[in-house]
Amino acid sequence: MPVVGVIGAGQLARMMIPPAINLGLDIRVLAEQENMAASLAATQVGDYRDVDTVLEFAKTVDVITFDHEHVPQPVLRALVDAGHAVHPGPDALRYAQDKIDMREKLSELGLPVPDWARVETEDDLQKFIAEHGGRAVVKTPRGGYDGKGVRVVSEAHEVTDWFTALNEDGRGGALLVEELVEFRRELAQLTARRPSGPIAVWPVVETVQKNGVCAEVFAPAPQSAGRVAEVAAQIAVDIAEGLGVTGVFAVELFETTDDRLLVNELAMRPHNSGHWTQDGSTTSQFEQHLRAVLDLPLGATGLRDEVAVMINILGGPAEGTVADRYPAALEKHPTVKVHNYAKQPRPGRKIGHINATGETLDDVVFEAREAASHFE
Amino acid sequence: MPVVGVIGAGQLARMMIPPAINLGLDIRVLAEQENMAASLAATQVGDYRDVDTVLEFAKTVDVITFDHEHVPQPVLRALVDAGHAVHPGPDALRYAQDKIDMREKLSELGLPVPDWARVETEDDLQKFIAEHGGRAVVKTPRGGYDGKGVRVVSEAHEVTDWFTALNEDGRGGALLVEELVEFRRELAQLTARRPSGPIAVWPVVETVQKNGVCAEVFAPAPQSAGRVAEVAAQIAVDIAEGLGVTGVFAVELFETTDDRLLVNELAMRPHNSGHWTQDGSTTSQFEQHLRAVLDLPLGATGLRDEVAVMINILGGPAEGTVADRYPAALEKHPTVKVHNYAKQPRPGRKIGHINATGETLDDVVFEAREAASHFE
Numbered sequence: 237m238p239v240v241g242v243i244g245a246g247q248l249a250r251m252m253i254p255p256a257i258n259l260g261l262d263i264r265v266l267a268e269q270e271n272m273a274a275s276l277a278a279t280q281v282g283d284y285r286d287v288d289t290v291l292e293f294a295k296t297v298d299v300i301t302f303d304h305e306h307v308p309q310p311v312l313r314a315l316v317d318a319g320h321a322v323h324p325g326p327d328a329l330r331y332a333q334d335k336i337d338m339r340e341k342l343s344e345l346g347l348p349v350p351d352w353a354r355v356e357t358e359d360d361l362q363k364f365i366a367e368h369g370g371r372a373v374v375k376t377p378r379g380g381y382d383g384k385g386v387r388v389v390s391e392a393h394e395v396t397d398w399f400t401a402l403n404e405d406g407r408g409g410a411l412l413v414e415e416l417v418e419f420r421r422e423l424a425q426l427t428a429r430r431p432s433g434p435i436a437v438w439p440v441v442e443t444v445q446k447n448g449v450c451a452e453v454f455a456p457a458p459q460s461a462g463r464v465a466e467v468a469a470q471i472a473v474d475i476a477e478g479l480g481v482t483g484v485f486a487v488e489l490f491e492t493t494d495d496r497l498l499v500n501e502l503a504m505r506p507h508n509s510g511h512w513t514q515d516g517s518t519t520s521q522f523e524q525h526l527r528a529v530l531d532l533p534l535g536a537t538g539l540r541d542e543v544a545v546m547i548n549i550l551g552g553p554a555e556g557t558v559a560d561r562y563p564a565a566l567e568k569h570p571t572v573k574v575h576n577y578a579k580q581p582r583p584g585r586k587i588g589h590i591n592a593t594g595e596t597l598d599d600v601v602f603e604a605r606e607a608a609s610h611f612e
Numbered sequence: 613m614p615v616v617g618v619i620g621a622g623q624l625a626r627m628m629i630p631p632a633i634n635l636g637l638d639i640r641v642l643a644e645q646e647n648m649a650a651s652l653a654a655t656q657v658g659d660y661r662d663v664d665t666v667l668e669f670a671k672t673v674d675v676i677t678f679d680h681e682h683v684p685q686p687v688l689r690a691l692v693d694a695g696h697a698v699h700p701g702p703d704a705l706r707y708a709q710d711k712i713d714m715r716e717k718l719s720e721l722g723l724p725v726p727d728w729a730r731v732e733t734e735d736d737l738q739k740f741i742a743e744h745g746g747r748a749v750v751k752t753p754r755g756g757y758d759g760k761g762v763r764v765v766s767e768a769h770e771v772t773d774w775f776t777a778l779n780e781d782g783r784g785g786a787l788l789v790e791e792l793v794e795f796r797r798e799l800a801q802l803t804a805r806r807p808s809g810p811i812a813v814w815p816v817v818e819t820v821q822k823n824g825v826c827a828e829v830f831a832p833a834p835q836s837a838g839r840v841a842e843v844a845a846q847i848a849v850d851i852a853e854g855l856g857v858t859g860v861f862a863v864e865l866f867e868t869t870d871d872r873l874l875v876n877e878l879a880m881r882p883h884n885s886g887h888w889t890q891d892g893s894t895t896s897q898f899e900q901h902l903r904a905v906l907d908l909p910l911g912a913t914g915l916r917d918e919v920a921v922m923i924n925i926l927g928g929p930a931e932g933t934v935a936d937r938y939p940a941a942l943e944k945h946p947t948v949k950v951h952n953y954a955k956q957p958r959p960g961r962k963i964g965h966i967n968a969t970g971e972t973l974d975d976v977v978f979e980a981r982e983a984a985s986h987f988e
Contacts, residue, residue, distance in 0.1 A: 563909065
């Protein structure tokens with residue numbers, strides 16, 4: 237029985253367990269600590285930044301994959317050097333780990349990205365801002381997520397603290413600055429690629445962010461049939477092949493007011509924008525990820541109904557747990573699917589999501605939002 | 613977080629784990645031994661016939677349910693006496709444990725059953741056979757499954773060994789004899805009932821047995837819209853309420869050549885005839901069972917596509933494992949879902965199943981059979 241090893245025990249690892257059970261795969265998780273979302277399959281608790289810990293874990297599995305993108309490059313390289321299969325591998329993951337590397341690579345491949353620059357000083361940054369209408373987006377190249385490490389600024393001194401931190405960490409380095417894109421909406425292109433080459437794309441979806449955090453996803457993106465879907469899929473295929481991505485990954489895109497698609501971010505793992513696939517697609521992103529990292533044939537990626545909607549449960553109930561709300565929520569919403577990560581509620585924390593499917597977007601969104609409201 | 617305790621670690625317990633993960637429920641399994649299908653969630657290994665073992669396990673969970681119907685009545689009663697929630701409870705389970713008790717109860721409730729008798733001697737049996745066209749079905753009241761404990765006979769001496777065993781076990785007792793029903797096909801009515809009363813029925817399905825073992829299931833049963841579905845559902849509701857069943861259960865039915873539905877067997881647990889629900893219904897029988905035993909509102913039971921087909925993987929590959937066949941099987945069948953119980957292949961053993969869904973029965977059956985053939 238093939239053994240998949242997952243580094244990290246968050247909700248993404250947790251949601252890989254059901255398809256592993258269905259497919260009869262053995263799944264083992266290296267958890268950061270006890271009592272995490274994926275602890276059911278945790279066979280080891282340890283620090284993913286420690287080479288020996290990770291090498292020890294790797295000996296117990298056939299392939300290494302990830303719940304997150306934070307495993308340091310030296311650890312990843314040590315795994316590869318020791319002969320372990322690692323998907324996605326270090327050469328791909330570096331682009332998800334460093335936003336400047338990512339922008340350089342995508343530009344080199346001729347892929348559509350916002351105007352950007354690597355800035356080492358406030359003077360350089362101020363110059364970029366001036367050349368781009370007086371406002372720009374500054375990002376720390378590493379460690380940002382869910383809106384953290386991202387600031388919209390009109391003056392360079394608004395990120396003085398970040399420049400100071402860069403100098404203090406001794407590695408030198410730079411910040412990434414990007415034009416403030418005028419976009420109509422945000423899209424995401426979920427994709428899977430096997431090490432041996434085959435690629436599968438799901439329909440492109442629309443994502444709605446609140447405070448920098450994914451809040452709602454509509455699949456397929458409204459009015460995306462035809463050209464939008466084709467362009468989004470082609471960008472994802474070019475990225476998969478150009479960066480050598482393996483497993484499931486997501487390309488976050490801006491649809492600009494002048495009808496271009498620009499690459500915003502890359503996530504080299506199953507992604508919040510793909511949670512709808514659990515109940516809305518023939519193959520969920522978590523099943524597909526397991527198949528991909530084992531280099532097994534990929535599953536069909538079509539929608540099972542006309543429309544699927546995902547709504548995050550952010551923060552959760554002020555008192556009690558998500559499960560405490562089941563009697564009322566499930567009674568009123570017998571068709572929605574609740575995914576509960578068994579995490580303690582905390583303001584802004586992603587602790588679960590609702591999936592709903594049906595025939596028309598208006599009805600499905602309404603149903604999903606009503607169901608989600610029970611968990612606020 | 614509610615904790616569901618499952619006694620028995622076979623594939624039914626295994627398949628309760630994914631919906632428990634999705635719903636954020638804690639699931640704990642009392643396993644018969646190490647390395648069973650549901651071992652991922654096993655928190656205790658022990659003998660389910662031992663009162664102390666089971667009571668110890670029960671202290672760690674909020675509700676007790678089952679992978680099988682074999683927990684002895686004294687153990688079940690001890691659980692109830694100690695104040696534990698047990699679903700289904702002993703008063704219902706006795707009818708699944710003893711086929712004579714079941715026939716008596718169903719007859720008392722006026723439900724349609726084949727002609728039957730409790731026979732203590734070969735003379736009584738011979739008399740029943742003579743009165744029913746010279747052939748009859750003899751069943752051991754306890755312990756039969758998948759065709760075991762069932763014989764079609766024309767002479768009483770064909771079950772002399774069973775009469776001898778009855779006398780030897782010291783409990784006296786009797787065999788069950790039933791008329792050999794002339795049936796057009798076999799149906800199954802999957803149903804769920806909460807302790808507080810609400811009931812949900814799935815569409816009635818057709819089951820095809822090979823050598824007494826469930827081989828294929830078609831949902832919904834062809835030509836079952838209207839009257840057949842209504843009668844099957846009403847029988848199941850009457851049984852649920854008349855016998856006090858809680859959780860998911862299946863009523864196996866004969867559709868006779870003279871257009872009656874007769875109750876063949878009862879299974880008071882998720883059932884092979886309901887595996888199609890994992891990919892074919894809005895709510896799978898395993899999710900529904902968890903919801904039911906926790907007395908949570910039941911999920912919608914409609915089909916997600918026009919048709920769903922389940923085909924068992926019986927025995928499995930002569931060499932290697934089910935997973936060894938994935939490269940070929942998944943390549944050719946990207947839309948089917950493989951469920952692999954991670955059991956060692958052995959002739960006739962249920963080691964997995966294939967689910968397929970789509971628009972027309974002919975196409976879906978063809979697809980499912982082709983996919984299943986990869987695992988023979």
